[in-house]
Amino acid sequence: MDIKRIFTLAGRVFTQIIHDRRTLALIFVAPLFTLSLAGVLLKSNPQDIALGVVNEDQGVAGFSLAGLIVEELKSSDTFAVTDLAPDEVDVALRAGRVKGAVIFATDFSQAIREGRQTTIGLRLEGSNPSTASNIRNHLSRLMMQRLASLATMAGQGGGGLPVLIEPSFLYGGPQFDALDYIAPVYIVFFVFFFVFLLTCVFFLRERSLGTMERLLATPINRLEIVLGYMLGLGIFALIQSAVVLLVTVFALNVDYAGNLLVVFVIEVMLMTVAANMGILASTFASNEFQVVQFIPLVIVPQMLLSGTVWAIEEMPAWLQPPAWLMPMTYANRAMRAVMIKGQGMESIWGDVLILAGFAALMIALGALTVRREVK
Amino acid sequence: MEYIIETQQVKRAFGSFEAIRGIDLCIRPGETYGLIGPNGAGKTTLIRMFVGLLRPTAGRVVVLGREMPEKAVLSQVGYMTQARAIYTDLSVRENVRFFGAMAGRQDSKRIDEVIALVDLSDWADSRVATLSGGMQQRVSLACALVHRPRLLLLDEPTVGVDPQLRVQFWDYFGHLNAKGVTIVVSSHVMDEAEHCHRLGFIRAGKLLAEGSPQALRAQAGTETLEQAFLKFSED
Numbered sequence: 261m262d263i264k265r266i267f268t269l270a271g272r273v274f275t276q277i278i279h280d281r282r283t284l285a286l287i288f289v290a291p292l293f294t295l296s297l298a299g300v301l302l303k304s305n306p307q308d309i310a311l312g313v314v315n316e317d318q319g320v321a322g323f324s325l326a327g328l329i330v331e332e333l334k335s336s337d338t339f340a341v342t343d344l345a346p347d348e349v350d351v352a353l354r355a356g357r358v359k360g361a362v363i364f365a366t367d368f369s370q371a372i373r374e375g376r377q378t379t380i381g382l383r384l385e386g387s388n389p390s391t392a393s394n395i396r397n398h399l400s401r402l403m404m405q406r407l408a409s410l411a412t413m414a415g416q417g418g419g420g421l422p423v424l425i426e427p428s429f430l431y432g433g434p435q436f437d438a439l440d441y442i443a444p445v446y447i448v449f450f451v452f453f454f455v456f457l458l459t460c461v462f463f464l465r466e467r468s469l470g471t472m473e474r475l476l477a478t479p480i481n482r483l484e485i486v487l488g489y490m491l492g493l494g495i496f497a498l499i500q501s502a503v504v505l506l507v508t509v510f511a512l513n514v515d516y517a518g519n520l521l522v523v524f525v526i527e528v529m530l531m532t533v534a535a536n537m538g539i540l541a542s543t544f545a546s547n548e549f550q551v552v553q554f555i556p557l558v559i560v561p562q563m564l565l566s567g568t569v570w571a572i573e574e575m576p577a578w579l580q581p582p583a584w585l586m587p588m589t590y591a592n593r594a595m596r597a598v599m600i601k602g603q604g605m606e607s608i609w610g611d612v613l614i615l616a617g618f619a620a621l622m623i624a625l626g627a628l629t630v631r632r633e634v635k
Numbered sequence: 636m637e638y639i640i641e642t643q644q645v646k647r648a649f650g651s652f653e654a655i656r657g658i659d660l661c662i663r664p665g666e667t668y669g670l671i672g673p674n675g676a677g678k679t680t681l682i683r684m685f686v687g688l689l690r691p692t693a694g695r696v697v698v699l700g701r702e703m704p705e706k707a708v709l710s711q712v713g714y715m716t717q718a719r720a721i722y723t724d725l726s727v728r729e730n731v732r733f734f735g736a737m738a739g740r741q742d743s744k745r746i747d748e749v750i751a752l753v754d755l756s757d758w759a760d761s762r763v764a765t766l767s768g769g770m771q772q773r774v775s776l777a778c779a780l781v782h783r784p785r786l787l788l789l790d791e792p793t794v795g796v797d798p799q800l801r802v803q804f805w806d807y808f809g810h811l812n813a814k815g816v817t818i819v820v821s822s823h824v825m826d827e828a829e830h831c832h833r834l835g836f837i838r839a840g841k842l843l844a845e846g847s848p849q850a851l852r853a854q855a856g857t858e859t860l861e862q863a864f865l866k867f868s869e870d
Contacts, residue, residue, distance in 0.1 A: 264736070265736070265737060268733065268736040268737065269733075269737075272722070272725070272729070272733050275725060276722065276724050276725060279724050279725070279762070280724060469719070469720060469721075469722070469723070470718035470720035471720050471721065471722060473720065474714060474716060474720040474734070474778075476688055477686040477687065477688060477709060477712070477714040478709055478710075478734065478737035478738055479706050479707070479709045479710050479737065479738060479739065480737050481706060
């Protein structure tokens with residue numbers, strides 16, 4: 261193996277990307293733009309959900325419990341409350357003026373007073389499940405708080421305080437949200453995406469321009485070509501993830517616990533897998549348009565199944581085996597262990613080893629396809 | 636070592652199609668050898684075996700004393716394909732430097748020299764994509780020459796090349812040949828064949844006849860090489 265040749269090839273790939281200003285810009289702009297967008301969406305709580313209220317509660321001795329809850333709803337940022345008559349509910353829902361309506365029966369306060377079971381009606385528009393579940397979650401949280409404080413105020417049951425759940429956290433903390441969970445694997449996703457796609461396109465171009473044939477007619481061997489490519493593209497992948505890291509830490513206030521050196525080890529392993537998968541995939545594409553079709557074939561399933569957003573253990577049983585066949589699954593798991601839990605090499609070496617196995621498999625498969633060229 | 640290239644009953648099949656059907660060739664040091672034949676005769680297959688891109692299905696190919704495929708001899712071989720096979724997003728100099736480095740040659744003096752040889756000094760730092768087709772062809776030739784190969788394999792180097800550049804190319808080849816470089820060139824154009832010391836007529840994967848242009852014409856008893864080729868094809 262000739263180190264000088266590997267560096268020369270890496271230098272050539274590097275120069276080609278530097279010359280291509282638009283690709284260069286995209287390498288950095290694309291992850292930052294989408295990550296910032298995701299950051300804003302994941303960090304923010306829903307606001308001003310249009311909610312109708314039908315308050316028919318007649319109260320007890322001039323005191324209406326429902327009235328207090330409605331006051332609470334009106335003062336919250338989450339909901340924009342409109343008063344409705346009972347027969348207006350479905351009209352308002354259909355017209356889209358409200359996304360849901362809370363209905364208090366005439367004997368609401370009376371029932372509570374007498375300790376009878378009672379219900380609060382909730383009619384939902386329901387076409388967007390996420391809005392519907394937002395309304396349910398925020399509403400029940402609000403009511404729990406209000407009812408609990410009312411109960412305390414009234415000192416019912418001889419001053420018996422309502423039970424409160426007070427959580428404590430092994431990792432993360434109360435402020436830990438979806439973004440903190442997703443940010444570490446964002447780097448994984450973009451490193452994989454970038455290295456896979458660029459290797460694929462570069463190899464395809466080498467084949468179609470005939471430079472691959474010419475390259476193979478020089479003393480450089482296949483391993484040196486692969487290593488040169490990994491090095492040339494890897495530099496950009498590493499700079500890219502460094503920038504993503506900086507932005508998530510300083511602009512999006514994501515909390516990281518882990519050692520950057522271990523992150524680096526995971527990335528190098530992942531790049532090896534991605535580069536070789538790219539080379540392998542490029543043999544199945546005859547133009548750049550077909551390479552684009554690898555995005556839904558190779559990238560999207562990995563993103564969906566690798567635990568990026570949905571935990572694999574919570575997937576349907578039949579989807580779990582394919583999820584464990586995705587290289588990104590192991591990179592994600594290792595990355596989260598390092599970045600969220602602050603664990604080191606000692607707890608992720610298994611995942612790194614599996615990634616190495618994937619890399620070896622891809623190199624072997626790639627070598628088989630190259631033998632098709634030199635036979 | 637007597638011969639630069641020597642093949643012994645070399646055969647090459649692609650599936651059931653036999654592209655090369657037993658060819659014996661000897662190419663001598665310092666000669667310009669023309670592989671002449673129509674499209675599909677097997678010229679490219681033969682050259683790709685010389686450079687180790689294809690493995691013979693039977694027989695032997697020995698280049699510079701080593702049985703092919705063998706990476707070690709490739710630093711002494713220059714290979715120019717019919718396709719330009721250069722990086723269009725790099726400059727002329729970057730292309731030449733890259734292919735030079737692949738063969739272990741990196742001195743910038745040689746790079747300038749070879750760029751000057753193909754008359755591209757004024758465009759050395761231009762992106763290849765901005766150059767004309769003929770200029771790109773010259774870049775491709777420079778990339779095949781930069782490491783001072785002892786053997787130059789040219790697969791249809793003048794296809795799609797305008798007459799003026801074709802004359803220029805044959806000047807370069809003559810110049811290199813005078814310096815002792817052995818050249819193997821494939822072509823289906825007979826008037827180019829006249830530039831070669833020796834020719835091999837190839838058809839359907841077989842060597843029909845071999846010899847100097849004069850000898851072949853005399854042997855066939857014809858006026859032109861074209862007629863000679865047809866005569867040999869009939870036999």
